[in-house]
Amino acid sequence: MISTLADVLAIEGEMPVEKRWAEKTVYQKLCAIRDTYPDRPAVSFQLKSGPKDKATTLSWAELTEQVTQAANLFRSLGIGEKDVVAFLLPSTHETLVALLAGMTAGIVAPINPTLQSDQIAELLRDTGAKVLVTLKAFPKSDLAQVAAEALTKSPAVKTVVEVDLLPHLGGLASWIVPFIRPKSEFSYSAKILDFHAALAGQQDRSLDFAETGTDRTCAYFHTGGTTGRPKITQHRFSGVLYNGWVAHAMLFKPEDVILCPLPLFHVLAAYPIWMGCMFSGSHLVLPTPAGYRGEGVFDNFWKLVERWKASFIVTVPTATATLLQRPVDADISTLKNAFSGSAPLPVEVFKRFQKATGVEIIEGYGMTETTCVISVNPPDGEHRIGSVGFPFPYTDVRILNCAADGSVDHVCGVGEVGEICVANPGVVVGATYTEPRKNEKLFVDGVYLRTGDLGRIDADGYLWITGRAKDLIIRGGHNIDPARIEEAMVRHPAVAFAGAIGQPDAHSGEVPCVYLELQQGATVELTELETFARDAIGERAAQPKYIEIIDKLPKTAVGKVFKPELRRMAIMRVYNEALSGSGVAAKVVEVVEDRQRGLVAKLSRSSASVPDDKVQEVLGSFVAPWEWAG
Numbered sequence: 001m002i003s004t005l006a007d008v009l010a011i012e013g014e015m016p017v018e019k020r021w022a023e024k025t026v027y028q029k030l031c032a033i034r035d036t037y038p039d040r041p042a043v044s045f046q047l048k049s050g051p052k053d054k055a056t057t058l059s060w061a062e063l064t065e066q067v068t069q070a071a072n073l074f075r076s077l078g079i080g081e082k083d084v085v086a087f088l089l090p091s092t093h094e095t096l097v098a099l100l101a102g103m104t105a106g107i108v109a110p111i112n113p114t115l116q117s118d119q120i121a122e123l124l125r126d127t128g129a130k131v132l133v134t135l136k137a138f139p140k141s142d143l144a145q146v147a148a149e150a151l152t153k154s155p156a157v158k159t160v161v162e163v164d165l166l167p168h169l170g171g172l173a174s175w176i177v178p179f180i181r182p183k184s185e186f187s188y189s190a191k192i193l194d195f196h197a198a199l200a201g202q203q204d205r206s207l208d209f210a211e212t213g214t215d216r217t218c219a220y221f222h223t224g225g226t227t228g229r230p231k232i233t234q235h236r237f238s239g240v241l242y243n244g245w246v247a248h249a250m251l252f253k254p255e256d257v258i259l260c261p262l263p264l265f266h267v268l269a270a271y272p273i274w275m276g277c278m279f280s281g282s283h284l285v286l287p288t289p290a291g292y293r294g295e296g297v298f299d300n301f302w303k304l305v306e307r308w309k310a311s312f313i314v315t316v317p318t319a320t321a322t323l324l325q326r327p328v329d330a331d332i333s334t335l336k337n338a339f340s341g342s343a344p345l346p347v348e349v350f351k352r353f354q355k356a357t358g359v360e361i362i363e364g365y366g367m368t369e370t371t372c373v374i375s376v377n378p379p380d381g382e383h384r385i386g387s388v389g390f391p392f393p394y395t396d397v398r399i400l401n402c403a404a405d406g407s408v409d410h411v412c413g414v415g416e417v418g419e420i421c422v423a424n425p426g427v428v429v430g431a432t433y434t435e436p437r438k439n440e441k442l443f444v445d446g447v448y449l450r451t452g453d454l455g456r457i458d459a460d461g462y463l464w465i466t467g468r469a470k471d472l473i474i475r476g477g478h479n480i481d482p483a484r485i486e487e488a489m490v491r492h493p494a495v496a497f498a499g500a501i502g503q504p505d506a507h508s509g510e511v512p513c514v515y516l517e518l519q520q521g522a523t524v525e526l527t528e529l530e531t532f533a534r535d536a537i538g539e540r541a542a543q544p545k546y547i548e549i550i551d552k553l554p555k556t557a558v559g560k561v562f563k564p565e566l567r568r569m570a571i572m573r574v575y576n577e578a579l580s581g582s583g584v585a586a587k588v589v590e591v592v593e594d595r596q597r598g599l600v601a602k603l604s605r606s607s608a609s610v611p612d613d614k615v616q617e618v619l620g621s622f623v624a625p626w627e628w629a630g
Contacts, residue, residue, distance in 0.1 A: 002250055003381030005461035008393050011249075017394040017425055018238075020245050021279075024213040025237050027071070027104040029244070029278055034064040037254065037281040044308070045093045045286045047168040049296035051303035051330075054170035058093055060281070065204035070101030072202040075209050077131055077159050079106040081216060086129035086157075087265075088113050088120060088147050090289030094163045094195060095264045096274065098133045103218035103240070104211070109232075110221060110265035114557045117146045119230075121153035126232055126434070127220050129157055133195065136162035137181045141289075148186035155189070163195040165289065220434065221267055223368045232434040239371030239426035240271060246373055246392045247276025251312070251339070251362075254281040259310040261291035261301075261319070266558045267372040268341045272364075273314055285310065292319045292559070298326055306330035316342040316559035320361070321349050321496050325520045328357055337362045337379065342558045348491045350385050363388055365465060367451060369433075371426030375463050387462040395424035398448055399457055406441030412456070417466050420455040421448035454481070471563065473502035473512050480542045485514050488536035492529065494522040497553050499561040503546060503570035506578070506621035513546035515566055517553045524549075546570075567591075567599055571624050575601050582618045586610050589629055602629035 002008060023029040038061040046055040058066070074085050085102035086109040089095045102108025109127040111120055113135075124132065132151070137144040144162075151157055166177055202208075219235040252258070258277060262269040264286075277284045285308045287301075288294030297304075301323060305313065315323070315338055338353070338361045345363050354360055364376035365388035374397065377389035391397045398421045399412035412418035427449045433439055442450055454472075455465045466481055473480040482500035489498040497517040502510030514533075518524065529547050537543050554565035568591035575588045585606035594600045603615065603626055619626050 001380045002378045002390070004378070005390050007378075007381075008390050011393040017242065020249075021241055023241065024215070025104070025211050026100060026218065026240055026275075026278075027067070027207070027211060029241060029275075030064055030067060030100060033278050033281055034060040040254070040281055041283045042277070043093045043096055043284045043286065045091075045168065047165060047288065049288050049294055049300045049304070051300055051307045054168065056093060056168055063093070063096070066097045066199060067100045067104065068207060069199040069202040069204045070097050071104040072208045073161075073198050074101060074105035074131060075207075076202070079131060081106055081212065083107065084109050084127045084129040084220065085131045085133065086111055086124055086127060087133040088143065088150075089133060089135060089163060089264075090141075090143070091261075091264050091269075091286045091291050092163065092165070092168070092289055093286065094133075096284075098163075099264060099270060099274075102133075103237075104207070105209075107217055108219050110219075110270070112222070112263070112265050112557050113143050113146075117149035118153070120146065120150035123222055123230070123232070124150060124154040124157055129154070131159045131161065132157050132190070133161045133163065136164040136194075137184060138165050139177060139180055139182070142182070145182065145184050145186065148184045148188060151188040151190060152186050157188075157190050159193060160188075160190045161193045161195050161198060167196070217428075221265075221270075221368050231438055233368050234428050234431055234434055235371045235426070236428060239428070240275060242394070242425040243271035243372050244275030244279040247272040248279035249393070250376065250379055252276045252280035252282045256280065256282040256311045256336075257285060257308050257334075258282055258312045258314065259285045259287065259305060259308060260314040261287050261294070261297055262314050262316065262342075263291055263557050266342075267368050268366060268558070269314065271372040272366070273339075283308075292322075293557070298322055301326065302328050302330040302332055305332045305335060309334040311336045313338045315340050315361075317345045317349060318497060318553075318555055318559035318561070320345065320353055321490075324349070324352050324356055325496070332357065332359070335359050339364065341366055342560055345386075348487070365389075365463065367422075369427070369449060369451070370422055370424060371428075373426065374420075374422055374424070384458075384462050387458075387464045389463065390461055391422075391463065392424070395422065396448075397422055397457070397463060399455060400444060400448070402444055402450060406444060406450070408444050414459050415456050417454055417456045420451045420453045420463070420465070422451060423447040423449070471501075473500070473510055475502070475505075475508045475511055475541055480512055482512070484539075484542055485512055485533075485537060485544060489514055489516060489529075489533065491536060492524070492532050494518050494524040495529075496520075496522075497561065499553050499563060499566050500544065501563055501566045501570060503567075504574045504622040504624060505545075509623060511545040512542060513548075513570055514544040515553060515569070516547065516549050517551070518549060564593065564599070571599060571601055575619060575622065575624075575626070578618050578622075579615070584610060584614055584618055586615055588626075591624075599624050601626040603627070604629050 042060045042063045044057040083106040087098040088111045134147040135143045222230040366372040375391045377383045399418040401410040403409040485500035486498040496519045500514040503513040505511040554562040572588045588601045
């Protein structure tokens with residue numbers, strides 16, 4: 001039972017963290033939970049979202065057999081402890097098999113299947129993947145085609161293992177699909193294997209190789225890229241197992257059923273959620289390959305809770321806000337809590353959700369760089385709305401102001417805002433990223449990871465995230481937290497989501513602007529929103545100079561607002577307005593990201609006589625660089 005910070009400290013005082021579990025590797029832990037609960041359900045997956053649609057369930061014994069076969073397969077394909085198996089998959093039980101087997105045979109590298117082929121190819125090259133597990137061509141999915149295009153640019157991948165979703169499909173459709181599979185226009189040199197056929201050729205009782213039992217790197221997860229190009233982080237067995245232990249210690253019990261529509265390439269679903277199930281013997285349910293993005297998932301969500309008698313649901317703020325637009329049309333009495341992560345949850349969304357469902361949201365905080373977990377609101381104690389609770393046991397959080405060289409400039413006091421810095425078993429000190437230069441100035445006092453998040457700790461030990469250092473809007477030297485603008489705007493009854501950024505400004509460097517997505521069916525005039533913003537935000541400097549309603553805010557696969565896209569939109573709009581207003585016959589046609597220079601505006605001439613110095617005269621006052629396209 002954890003109710004207060006004193007309870008956390010008492011747990012830490014009982015024994016060192018390394019004594020909390022006996023196993024050294026993830027596979028050893030999987031075998032231990034199989035031996036305890038061999039016939040209990042481990043994972044269920046349904047291809048379609050209906051509450052009566054076909055579902056596939058694996059027991060802990062069945063799952064372990066498939067993981068053993070897949071690990072043996074990967075070793076037979078030349079994967080050693082330092083070699084990489086990547087997977088580019090939606091969420092199915094085969095994805096879990098690939099995750100566990102990849103980190104058993106070597107290093108697993110999950111890749112976001114919603115990325116473009118060039119980005120996927122770049123991640124395959126950067127990780128050095130030799131094997132890729134991906135989807136076999138299937139109707140209504142272009143993933144196989146995207147993977148094939150990426151593979152034409154990834155010569156180091158020698159084997160492709162294809163997962164066919166056909167066995168999960170029932171009825172007449174299962175007979176039709178083989179005749180209507182999409183054909184790929186791309187070809188590549190890698191050998192192709194069928195996932196299930198290849199597994200069937202491997203023994204399922206034990207590994208064909210001996211694990212060394214060292215606390216080695218077992219996973220490469222790429223960051224979400226919400227502030228730019230994704231980085232590749234390294235995870236070790238100790239950090240992965242730590243995530244499972246804290247979820248088991250604070251949340252999950254063997255009888256729990258966790259409905260998780262979040263993707264398994266993301267650390268929240270892969271580690272505290274799934275590894276928590278592996279420590280507890282809980283049952284994970286994956287509704288459709290695309291999770292929350294799956295057809296009908298939001299419409300059927302509460303019926304799925306009833307079908308599986310879920311005790312926990314896993315969500316993110318954007319999904320929570322969307323669920324509020326659907327009626328609770330099923331028996332959800334089995335629900336204990338909703339667990340929310342990935343991004344700060346607006347207070348207004350929290351209140352609306354609790355009122356609509358009677359279920360309280362447990363808000364947590366984690367990062368890819370810390371192998372996920374950092375803190376959580378105490379399940380058995382006071383939930384302070386807007387905070388992310390206490391640090392987990394064996395996690396030390398400090399609020400610091402850091403100098404340019406990475407040293408501590410100032411240790412923040414109670415309630416004082418600074419950078420959140422973290423030390424715990426999930427932090428790979430000195431080697432968080434695979435690129436050594438990205439680890440420079442990343443740590444303070446030798447062990448504390450600089451998260452880049454701004455926050456404070458109150459007098460009772462609760463952690464509050466106040467913003468993202470890289471997301472700060474700096475208006476003429478005045479720092480403005482975009483979360484303040486977003487929190488204010490979502491209080492308007494017509495607004496579902498808000499994304500605030502700094503748009504380029506020739507005088508102040510940047511000024512606040514906000515993009516809004518409305519509630520389903522809602523309408524509102526811009527003048528009303530402008531008046532609302534003035535009243536709700538108060539501080540004049542923080543009031544948005546530009547408000548725009550768009551159909552859908554750009555979001556990552558785990559529901560975070562994708563701010564680089566909003567910045568691209570703002571740069572294009574502001575630069576084109578400036579060029580047009582100055583009578584310059586040129587316009588921005590796209591905004592691209594450059595590794596060294598950040599976002600760069602690409603221009604085309606409407607007239608061959610447009611001189612560079614005239615364009616520079618107009619755009620030189622803005623921060624983002626420009627260049628001619630083509």
